[in-house]
Amino acid sequence: MRITSIIAIYLLFWWGCLFLVLPFRLRSSAEPEAHVPGQAESATPRFSVWRTVLWTTVVATVLFALFYVNYVNGWVTADLFDLTRYRAH
Known part of the structure; x- marks a missing residue:
């Protein structure tokens, strides 16, 4: 597999994992916390972009590593599906 393919597939994994990681550790505004003026009631009071990026990178790297090891070793291939x-004849 070429390096450009590896980078492209990893970026797909990263963006997919971003949407999986995004809801983790979010707190509702019903919890006691000071609201920012103009903040919606449904908005989370604190959100850390860098923590989300870090967790997304960790999860995407682990999942991509599993994908790549499977690709190299051929454990699960399209022939299995x-x-x-x-079909009955």
Whole structure:
């Protein structure tokens, strides 16, 4: 696999993991915390972008490493999902 393909696939994993990690550790505004003037009631009182980026990078790296090891070793291939061979004649 070329390095450009590795980077492109990793970025896909990273963006996908961002949406998985985003809701973690969010607190509702119903918890006791001072509101910022003009803040919506449903908005989280504190949000750390850098913590979210860090966790997204960790999760994406682990998942991409599993993907790449599978790609190199060929454990799960597209042939395993070929359902046409089970068709009744």
